[in-house]
Amino acid sequence: MNSSSRRDWLRWSLAAAAPLTYAVASAQAQFKHNPFSLGVASGSPNHHSVVLWTRLMPEGGSGTLPSALGDVSVTWEVADDEHFKVNRRTGQVMALAALAHSVHLELEGLQSDRWYFYRFQFGNAQSAIGRTRTLPHPEAMVQKLRVAYASCQRWEHGYFSAYEHMAQENLDMVLFLGDYIYEYAAAANPVRLPTGGWVTSLSDYRNRYALHKSEKSLQAMHAQCPWLVTWDDHEVSNDYAGWVRGFSGNITFNFEAQRAQAYQAFYEHMPLRASALTRSLEGLARGAEMRIYGQVAYGKLANIYLLDDRQYRDRQVC
Numbered sequence: 554m555n556s557s558s559r560r561d562w563l564r565w566s567l568a569a570a571a572p573l574t575y576a577v578a579s580a581q582a583q584f585k586h587n588p589f590s591l592g593v594a595s596g597s598p599n600h601h602s603v604v605l606w607t608r609l610m611p612e613g614g615s616g617t618l619p620s621a622l623g624d625v626s627v628t629w630e631v632a633d634d635e636h637f638k639v640n641r642r643t644g645q646v647m648a649l650a651a652l653a654h655s656v657h658l659e660l661e662g663l664q665s666d667r668w669y670f671y672r673f674q675f676g677n678a679q680s681a682i683g684r685t686r687t688l689p690h691p692e693a694m695v696q697k698l699r700v701a702y703a704s705c706q707r708w709e710h711g712y713f714s715a716y717e718h719m720a721q722e723n724l725d726m727v728l729f730l731g732d733y734i735y736e737y738a739a740a741a742n743p744v745r746l747p748t749g750g751w752v753t754s755l756s757d758y759r760n761r762y763a764l765h766k767s768e769k770s771l772q773a774m775h776a777q778c779p780w781l782v783t784w785d786d787h788e789v790s791n792d793y794a795g796w797v798r799g800f801s802g803n804i805t806f807n808f809e810a811q812r813a814q815a816y817q818a819f820y821e822h823m824p825l826r827a828s829a830l831t832r833s834l835e836g837l838a839r840g841a842e843m844r845i846y847g848q849v850a851y852g853k854l855a856n857i858y859l860l861d862d863r864q865y866r867d868r869q870v871c
Contacts, residue, residue: 586611588678591763592772593671595685596780596824598726599849600665603685603779605629606824607673609654610763624649627656628674635670635682648675651834653759655821665690666852683776686725688851695852699723704730704785708765709743716770724778728857731785733819734761753806758818766822782823783845783859789815794866809840816843 594606609625626645633639648654656673663669666689673680689695701719719727736752752761766772786793789812793799798808816837820829825845832841846861 583676584611584678588675589673589680591766591822592775593673593680593683594775594780594824595671595683595778596782597826598686598688598779598781600688600690601663602659602661603663603669603687604824604826605631605656605658605660605671605673605683605685607656607680608766608822609648609656609675622650622654625654625675629656629658629671630674631660631669631671633667633669635684637670637672652817653821657825657827659826663687666693666695681772681776685779688849689854691850691852693852695854698851698855699725700728702728702730705732706765706771707732707735707737707740708768709740709745711744713768713770716768716774720770720774720777725851726778727774727780729780729782731783731862732787733782733784733822734758734765735787736761736790736815737787753811755814755818758815759821762818762822780824781849781857781859782825783861784819784863786863788819789863792869793863794868795864797868810838813838813840819843 588609588611589607591608591610595603596606597604607627609627625648627648628643629646630637630641630643632641646656646658648656660671665687668684668686670682670684672682699722701722701724703715703719706713734752736758738751739749749760750757752758786799790799790808793808793812796809796812798811817834820843829844830837830841831844832839837843842864844861845859847859849857849859851857
């Protein structure tokens with residue numbers, strides 16, 4: 554790794570470090586509209602750590618904060634109770650402009666098999682309260698695991714009512730198995746308003762994720778418990794395989810650049826660890842892999858294997 558790549562890697566991976574001086578102090582920011590309009594989420598849990606996520610995007614905005622803001626500091630709080638009175642911890646985490654002002658706080662030093670509550674604050678705005686948990690120790694004898702899975706959520710094909718029922722199940726975690734968004738142009742007979750044209754650019758992907766994450770029932774389920782996420786094809790392009798482009802209408806484009814931008818947008822909107830960007834954001838733009846596969850142990854009760862069935866596959870036969 555050269556010195557430039559190393560500096561970039563440190564920047565991405567240490568975004569949750571101790572507070573420093575940045576272009577805009579969070580205490581100075583004043584918003585007429587909620588900058589936490591996409592909600593909060595947690596994910597990538599283990600027995601001592603979890604990732605807390607949010608993204609700053611005011612309601613009614615263009616899909617991002619003004620780029621002139623640069624990197625900003627966001628306050629986080631974690632406690633054992635929803636009133637933030639018991640074992641409260643707080644600190645600062647960076648929302649990087651290059652990552653659409655998303656936050657990926659890797660919270661360490663937690664007790665195993667415990668529930669926690671969290672929230673964020675930026676300027677005069679405060680996020681919704683989220684609930685998350687650590688996993689049991691890998692050697693722990695565990696009696697039960699309550700888990701649900703979801704996939705294939707296309708905005709204009711219907712409302713996400715299943716999440717309202719899922720939120721009543723008191724789950725330990727959610728597994729999302731791919732197709733969090735669809736890159737298609739508007740459907741011919743949409744249940745609700747169409748989403749626009751084909752998605753091929755970073756801005757397009759960001760806006761499509763923002764549209765999906767504006768769904769309140771989806772936000773509520775993200776705030777209920779940690780998620781383990783993987784992707785399928787529509788986070789990039791229908792039926793793509795490795796470096797072989799999928800079908801995206803009659804649009805001609807640089808698929809390598811599109812894939813890198815789609816992967817970046819996926820990272821920006823998911824509660825993933827910085828290690829998913831194996832060679833930092835700069836490396837991703839140059840064709841580096843993004844690691845989302847892995848194994849998660851839930852005590853001795855279950856091993857969960859997250860698969861990546863797109864990034865390394867051969868061309869599909871049909």
